[in-house]
Each structure stands twice: as structure tokens, then as C-alpha cells.
Amino acid sequence: MKVITATLMLLLLAGCASGPRIDTSYSSVGHDSRSQFIVLHYTSTDLPRSLELLSGRDVSSHYLIGESPATIYRLVDENRRAWHAGESEWNGRTWLNATSIGIELVNRGYVQSADGRRLWYPYSDAQIDALVVLLKDIMARHELKPGAIIGHSDIAPQRKVDPGPLFPWKRLADEGLVPWPEAGAVAVEQMRYASEGLPAIAWYQDALAAQGYRVPRHGHLDEETRNVIAAFQMKYRPARFDGEPDAETAAMLQVLANQAKR
Template identity: 70%
Template structure:
């Protein structure tokens, strides 16, 4: 009798440990992935230190891509939150760790030289691996064009990664990010060179892109940081944060349906 009671107790405990029985035979059509964005970063350090930081500290990312060979490491399951974006805003959404996939790339970032910042280029193998990974993520999560952004986009007041040497145009050529038509930019640049819009116009256009920027019409440091983040992506040859005709043309073309 004791053996029977013990066996019954074990069965009951096993049932409790496994959780409730859930019927999954019905599936709602009104659903989508929780992932809304993919945010790109560089690590500012080498592979060994990056792995230590991203696995043993509170900061983390879903993926890490080495330079050579371009190995892709998955560190966090996509269904779980990684701690990579910090305080962040894009298209009105805040604290994007909950709604994004973070990808870190092994890259030293920059060093300070006599002429200013000296940036480390990305390896082509690394970018090739990234593009393959991004295409897979975009397909599985059904992400619309414009969902792949940089850390500097979502936190322009404190972050500059993935930096001006990150080849956004290669991602655009692969169909992963929007890109302005070059001739349309040239045509509108001529017009804006004759009459440059005021600061309020730039702030409004940057907000339409997704950036968080105060709409007060003053060219303060925060606004210059946002302009620089935009320029770093679409005009990396000069990202001085100053509103000019070419930046106006780029914004206008990108924001024109």
C-alpha cells in the first residue's frame, strides 16, 4: 500500500512539475512577431573580450559576428530579450530591447589620432555574413523595409556605432534598407542650395525618419547629434551635424513617398 501511495504521489508531482495541459490545436490569424527592429552595433574590442562581456556581464546581444573568419555566434535566443540597446527610441517606440534583435560585430570602433577619430573598417566577409543573417531574420519575422537600424539611430545622444565606415549602401543593394535615389538627391540639392530650410524643417524631417528630436527650431547640440547620426548613415564622408543642402535633399527624397 505504501508503495502504491508513493507511486501515486510521484505521478501527481510529475504532473504538477510539467505544468498545465494546454490545447494548441487552434491558432489565431491576428498575430505577428514581437520583433520590430534589428539593431546593429560594433563591440569596440576583440573577440575574446566581446564574448566575455556579452556572456558573463549584464550586457548581451542575440548575435555576434567575428571578422575573420566571419563566424556568427548566437548568444541569446530570438524569443528572449537581450540587453543591447539600453535607453533607446525609434519611431516613437522606447526601450527597444523588448522589441528588437541585437547584432554585435567585432570592430574596434575608433582611436583618437592627431587628425581626430580613426575608424576601423569592417571586413567584407563579416558584411557578407551579416547580410545572409539579416535576410534570414527579415524573412522569418516578416519585417518591413526600414526595420534594420543602427545603435546611433536609436541613441544618437550617446552612441555612434556602427560608425561611418559601416557599409549601409551594401545592405541597401541587398534590399535590406531604404536608400535615396542618387539623381533625385542631386536635383533637390540644387534647389536647397538656393534656399536652405530652417532648423524646424530639419527636425520635422528627422522625426519622420524615426529619430527622437525636439521640435523647437533651435540648432542645439542634441539636434546636431541627430543630424550627424543621419549623415553617418547616408553621407558618411561628412557627418559634422550641420544642416546643409545635401542633407536636406537626402531627407526629402527618403521621406517622399
């Protein structure tokens, strides 16, 4: 009797361990990927230190791309949440670790010169080539649209500047991966703003919010608003990202808004 009882108990435990019986004969079409964004970063250090930091407990990313050779390392499965975004917001979504795939590129970022200027490190062509291939693969598998790729400086403009002004966003745009304001249309709008006058600060704040940025909406040009303007400029006009709400910045915002309506 004891042997029979023990056998029954083992069978019951085995059944519990295998989980519930689930009918999978039906499937909903109302779903999409949990990953809605791809966030790009630089590591601010070399490859050995990058691997050490990103394979630890405090910070992680789904992918790391070396500089030379441009090896792609997968550090976290895409189905798992990596800890790369921190306090962040884009298009009203906050704490983007839960809804994004993080890609770190080995790049030292910048050094401070004697006169206080930031001297930025460039990215290698091979590294960007590898990134483009990876981005296209991720976007195809997760059915993401252009605009899903953003920088750490976009989602946290008050505290982050990566991937920096030397990151080639235009190259990604040429590959069809990110929206880009058409140069001719920007020139026309810039002339209009130069002759008619600049929009109010509230207009810039609303336009930046429409792009996805978290920005104050009080109509004042405070430091927080300047930081968001600078983040936008760093992406679309990296030669000058001074945070000034000028005619060219207004033109780029207007053209991007017009293109999004097409």
C-alpha cells in the same frame, strides 16, 4: 492506506508539474514577431575580448560576427531578450532590448589622433558578406521589411556612434535590406533647397522624427538636434557628418519621405 495516499500525492504532483491542459486546435492570424528591429553595433575591441564581454552578465547580443575569419556566433536565442540597446528609442518605441535582435561586429571602432580627429577602423568584406546572409535570414524568418535594420547611433544618437561612418550601409541598401535615397532625386532636391533657401530647423526635426529618430521638436538648433542630424548623415553621407542642417541633408530627408509614400 499510507502507500495509496502517497501514490495519489505523487500522481497529483506529476500532473501539476506537466502544466495545464491547453487546447491548441484554434490559431489566430492576428500576430507578428516580437522582434521588430535589428540593431547593428561594433564591439570596440578584438574577438577574444568581445566574446568575453558579450558572454558575461552585464551586456549581451544575439549574434557576434568575427572579423577574420568572419565566424557568426549565436550568443542569445532570438526568443530571449539580449542586453545590447540600453536606453534607446526608434519610431516611438523605447528601450528596444525587448523588441530587437542585436548583432555585434568585431571592430575596434576608432582611435583618437594627436590632433583630436577620430581615425575609424574599416570592416572586412568577409564580415559584411556574413552579415548580409545573416540579415536576410533573420528578416525572412521574422517577416521584417526594409527599414527594420538600424544602427546603435540611430536609436541612441546622444551617446553612441556605432557602427560608425565606415559601416557600408549602401551595401545593405544594394541588397534590398535598407531604404536609400535615390541619387538623382537627391541632386534635384538639393538644387532646389540651394536656390530657394533651407527649411526651418523645425522642418529638419519633424523630418528626422518621421524617419524614426528621437529628436527635439522645439525649432532650435541645439546640441541634441545636431547629434541627431549627425547620426542621420553618418548613415547616408558618411563623408561628412558634421551635424549641420545643409541643403544635401534636407534633400536626403525629403527624398526618403517621398519614397516612403510610394
